[in-house]
Amino acid sequence: MKESQPSAIYLKDYTAPPFLIDKTELSFDLDESTTVVTSRLHMRRNPVFGASTVPLVLDGGPDVKLIGVAMDDYELPQEEYRVVDDQLIITATADSFVLTCETLIEPQNNTRLEGLYRSSSMFCTQCEAEGFRHITYYLDRPDVMSVFTTTIIADETRYPVMLSNGNEVERGKTDEGKTVVVWHDPFPKPAYLFALVAGDLAVKNDVFITQSQREVTLQIFTESHNIDKVDYAMEALKRSMRWDEETYGREYDLDIFMIVAVDDFNMGAMENKGLNIFNSSCLLASPETTTDDAYLRVEAIVAHEYFHNWSGNRVTCRDWFQLSLKEGFTVFRDQTFSADMHSATVKRVEDVSFLRTAQFAEDAGPMAHPVRPASFIEISNFYTLTVYEKGAEIVRMIHTLLGEEKFRAGSDLYFDRHDGQAVTCDDFVAAMQDASGVDLSQFKRWYSQAGTPKLSVTDAFDQALGKYCVTIKQDTPATPGQPTKLPLHIPVRIGLLDANGQSLSSSLDGATSEEHVLHLTDAEQSFEFTGLATRPVPSLLRGFSAPVKLDYNYSSQDLLLLMSSDSDGFNRWSAAQQLAVNELSQLITQAIKGETLAIESQLVHGFKALLADASLDPAMVALVLTLPNQAYLSEISTPIYPAEIKQARVYLKTLLAEALSADFERIYQQHRVTEEYQAVAEDIAHRSLKNVALSYWAEASSERAQQAVFEQFSTADNMTDQFAALSIAVHSQHNQAADMLAAFYEQWKTEPLVVNKWLMLSASQDNANALSIVKGLMAHPAFDLKNPNKVRSVLGGFGQNVAGFHKEDGSGYQFLADQIIVLNKRNPQIASRLCTPLTRWKKLKPELSAKMKSELERILAEDLSKDVYEVITKSLA
Numbered sequence: 001m002k003e004s005q006p007s008a009i010y011l012k013d014y015t016a017p018p019f020l021i022d023k024t025e026l027s028f029d030l031d032e033s034t035t036v037v038t039s040r041l042h043m044r045r046n047p048v049f050g051a052s053t054v055p056l057v058l059d060g061g062p063d064v065k066l067i068g069v070a071m072d073d074y075e076l077p078q079e080e081y082r083v084v085d086d087q088l089i090i091t092a093t094a095d096s097f098v099l100t101c102e103t104l105i106e107p108q109n110n111t112r113l114e115g116l117y118r119s120s121s122m123f124c125t126q127c128e129a130e131g132f133r134h135i136t137y138y139l140d141r142p143d144v145m146s147v148f149t150t151t152i153i154a155d156e157t158r159y160p161v162m163l164s165n166g167n168e169v170e171r172g173k174t175d176e177g178k179t180v181v182v183w184h185d186p187f188p189k190p191a192y193l194f195a196l197v198a199g200d201l202a203v204k205n206d207v208f209i210t211q212s213q214r215e216v217t218l219q220i221f222t223e224s225h226n227i228d229k230v231d232y233a234m235e236a237l238k239r240s241m242r243w244d245e246e247t248y249g250r251e252y253d254l255d256i257f258m259i260v261a262v263d264d265f266n267m268g269a270m271e272n273k274g275l276n277i278f279n280s281s282c283l284l285a286s287p288e289t290t291t292d293d294a295y296l297r298v299e300a301i302v303a304h305e306y307f308h309n310w311s312g313n314r315v316t317c318r319d320w321f322q323l324s325l326k327e328g329f330t331v332f333r334d335q336t337f338s339a340d341m342h343s344a345t346v347k348r349v350e351d352v353s354f355l356r357t358a359q360f361a362e363d364a365g366p367m368a369h370p371v372r373p374a375s376f377i378e379i380s381n382f383y384t385l386t387v388y389e390k391g392a393e394i395v396r397m398i399h400t401l402l403g404e405e406k407f408r409a410g411s412d413l414y415f416d417r418h419d420g421q422a423v424t425c426d427d428f429v430a431a432m433q434d435a436s437g438v439d440l441s442q443f444k445r446w447y448s449q450a451g452t453p454k455l456s457v458t459d460a461f462d463q464a465l466g467k468y469c470v471t472i473k474q475d476t477p478a479t480p481g482q483p484t485k486l487p488l489h490i491p492v493r494i495g496l497l498d499a500n501g502q503s504l505s506s507s508l509d510g511a512t513s514e515e516h517v518l519h520l521t522d523a524e525q526s527f528e529f530t531g532l533a534t535r536p537v538p539s540l541l542r543g544f545s546a547p548v549k550l551d552y553n554y555s556s557q558d559l560l561l562l563m564s565s566d567s568d569g570f571n572r573w574s575a576a577q578q579l580a581v582n583e584l585s586q587l588i589t590q591a592i593k594g595e596t597l598a599i600e601s602q603l604v605h606g607f608k609a610l611l612a613d614a615s616l617d618p619a620m621v622a623l624v625l626t627l628p629n630q631a632y633l634s635e636i637s638t639p640i641y642p643a644e645i646k647q648a649r650v651y652l653k654t655l656l657a658e659a660l661s662a663d664f665e666r667i668y669q670q671h672r673v674t675e676e677y678q679a680v681a682e683d684i685a686h687r688s689l690k691n692v693a694l695s696y697w698a699e700a701s702s703e704r705a706q707q708a709v710f711e712q713f714s715t716a717d718n719m720t721d722q723f724a725a726l727s728i729a730v731h732s733q734h735n736q737a738a739d740m741l742a743a744f745y746e747q748w749k750t751e752p753l754v755v756n757k758w759l760m761l762s763a764s765q766d767n768a769n770a771l772s773i774v775k776g777l778m779a780h781p782a783f784d785l786k787n788p789n790k791v792r793s794v795l796g797g798f799g800q801n802v803a804g805f806h807k808e809d810g811s812g813y814q815f816l817a818d819q820i821i822v823l824n825k826r827n828p829q830i831a832s833r834l835c836t837p838l839t840r841w842k843k844l845k846p847e848l849s850a851k852m853k854s855e856l857e858r859i860l861a862e863d864l865s866k867d868v869y870e871v872i873t874k875s876l877a
């Protein structure tokens with residue numbers, strides 16, 4: 001442990017910046033050993049401070065070497081400035097001046113992948129959230145917005161492509177023959193949106209004509225061997241640009257929009273103004289190497305980063321506590337875009353399933369925080385599912401409360417009112433409220449209160465009066481630092497069904513309809529529906545109208561009815577999940593007690609009916625057939641018994657497979673796509689149903705199924721089918737699984753993104769030797785500790801490996817802790833993210849819990865980065 005520990009910063013302490021930077025002129029002399037960065041900052045005191053004498057404090061990093069500082073071309077002597085704790089402090093300044101700084105950095109030694117670093121043979125940057133300070137001294141905070149001009153000097157033979165934000169305005173040569181390129185971005189921006197790329201890159205060009213008939217040049221850059229894999233991303237970009245014009249009236253503003261793919265990247269992608277930088281795993285796609293899921297992810301992330309041009313760049317965040325202002329809104333925008341491009345119900349099910357599994361777990365753990373956190377130690381730790389996914393749910397609820405038209409009026413007002421500003425979540429809600437006249441004052445608590453609310457629903461029917469009364473109690477559990485909670489404003493979409501599954505019309509507060517939105521605002525509230533002849537079955541929380549846990553005592557009969565008949569597609573899926581959860585819970589209890597597992601499954605009947613109905617969307621059928629996963633079952637269990645959860649899942653899946661083996665074989669044959677591969681909704685749907693059917697069929701003891709798996713693996717012409725067959729083989733203990741894994745590596749060893757899939761699947765093999773397999777993978781030539789994708793593949797795959805990771809002797813936890821300790825020094829962001837599985841220690845069964853806790857304590861004894869320190873201390877608190 002360090003002598004002095006990192007401390008938290010608080011939203012309540014926010015003050016405006018004492019200085020502003022109107023213009024930022026940067027010059028980079030790029031070199032493999034030392035890069036010289038010269039900055040000329042046109043600064044002035046911020047008038048909101050009035051006459052002030054506070055010193056100028058600029059943020060820097062331990063890796064930035066200061067060569068000299070000048071003010072208005074007067075070189076400051078050593079006694080007029082000092083560097084303390086990575087900050088450059090200058091006591092005496094004029095009211096307005098030009099500050100020149102010369103600094104040296106070594107991008108080739110930057111293993112944090114923040115600031116300027118090298119990936120393969122190129123230079124690239126990552127500045128969000130506080131990466132710019134690793135490049136040069138600056139006011140590195142999002143409310144300091146500046147107009148950037150960037151000069152890049154490099155050897156053109158090695159770096160023919162030199163890019164930065166905005167437009168290229170000049171190109172020339174230095175006396176030594178190096179090439180000089182100047183970029184100018186006319187839109188003021190915070191430093192976190194700065195980007196620079198230099199390398200020997202191939203480019204794909206295209207054009208987009210905006211709604212006002214301006215021509216925008218589109219360019220995607222990759223290393224030359226990948227340029228044949230960007231067509232899908234380019235089309236996705238054009239669809240995103242059109243959609244943002246049509247749906248939000250937002251037009252692109254520069255004459256050029258560029259995307260660059262890099263192999264080494266801590267996150268998915270980054271929305272730098274006019275120059276997005278992508279993790280190559282989120283951009284490149286080809287039928288042979290990319291699965292359907294990955295295609296859809298590429299489209300969604302291209303859209304997400306593009307949409308940030310308005311929700312994030314033109315209107316940005318005042319401070320990092322407001323991160324969800326841009327992220328929650330932009331995730332909502334990309335979710336709606338994907339829903340419009342494909343099936344809205346399928347998209348909603350996938351998003352909710354992810355939220356309920358991963359975000360709910362975060363909200364119930366030691367790192368739980370409000371969508372707008374009140375404090376943090378390291379902001380990188382707050383790029384979370386809560387800020388992103390729950391943040392998007394908040395925007396979705398506003399959409400539900402306002403309706404389509406008023407929501408659009410609200411977003412128009414927000415963009416008009418705040419264009420060019422750095423603002424807060426409150427400003428966003430105020431625009432929505434002002435444009436719509438809908439009172440959102442209580443609703444705003446969603447931003448400040450952590451934890452997942454639970455709704456407990458009871459009902460009563462009065463036959464004589466035809467009156468149905470629903471009572472809802474809301475309760476949000478205590479979370480770290482928030483022992484008590486206030487009631488939230490929760491929109492609950494509800495429909496009523498009769499015993500045959502027909503939708504019923506009913507009256508509520510004078511409005512007659514087949515569907516109502518209840519405004520739950522009190523801790524407990526009742527709603528009376530009239531005009532009903534018989535007791536209805538309620539379809540609650542349609543479309544998952546709020547990010548809450550729902551408790552209503554549905555019978556299996558009710559759930560089967562909803563599953564087969566509800567007009568809301570989302571709730572049909574949700575009912576099937578609930579039925580599966582009920583059955584799995586019984587089985588888990590049996591397993592914990594050491595009993596023989598036995599159940600009379602109602603799902604058999606539900607699935608049988610589903611498989612017989614050819615009119616259904618195959619993608620939805622595939623989702624309904626997918627049993628709740630290990631992570632979701634863990635989230636809803638206290639305490640968690642990992643091995644018993646797995647045992648229950650395997651038992652139920654095998655039971656369904658045996659009972660419906662012939663149906664699964666038939667569906668498998670029926671849904672084979674014979675045309676050439678296309679990543680379009682219809683084909684994706686058939687492939688997903690076919691592969692889910694194969695995964696069941698393979699669980700039944702059938703020689704033919706085993707053969708089908710092997711054949712699909714060997715003959716598939718696309719990665720979706722090949723990888724599905726391989727995963728099924730690995731997870732169903734196929735007798736050729738090991739050979740297939742080896743053959744897969746041989747076939748794809750020159751495609752790093754496919755190799756990553758192989759690493760992940762290999763690491764997740766659930767067997768007694770899991771740990772030695774994982775150690776072998778980390779020593780394999782395909783592994784590279786410097787590459788976050790590879791680390792995520794192996795250690796992420798291992799985290800899902802019940803037998804290996806949760807091994808009773810604690811060796812799985814110890815191994816992960818060892819890796820965290822190594823990465824803590826090299827790449828704190830990645831190290832911190834790897835801690836996530838260990839943060840769940842309190843919920844595990846006692847024997848495992850104690851072993852996990854001791855690993856957290858072992859990590860804490862190290863000299864920790866802020867990132868890892870924050871997660872570990874909060875977990876142990």
Ligand code: 0A1
Nearest residue numbers: 126128129266267269270271
């Ligand atoms: N703003 C990006 C996410 C992002 C955040 C931090 C990064 O640094 C490592 C990179 C990307 C987004 O929402 O896509």
Ligand code: ZN
Nearest residue numbers: 304308327330
């Ligand atoms: Zn984002």
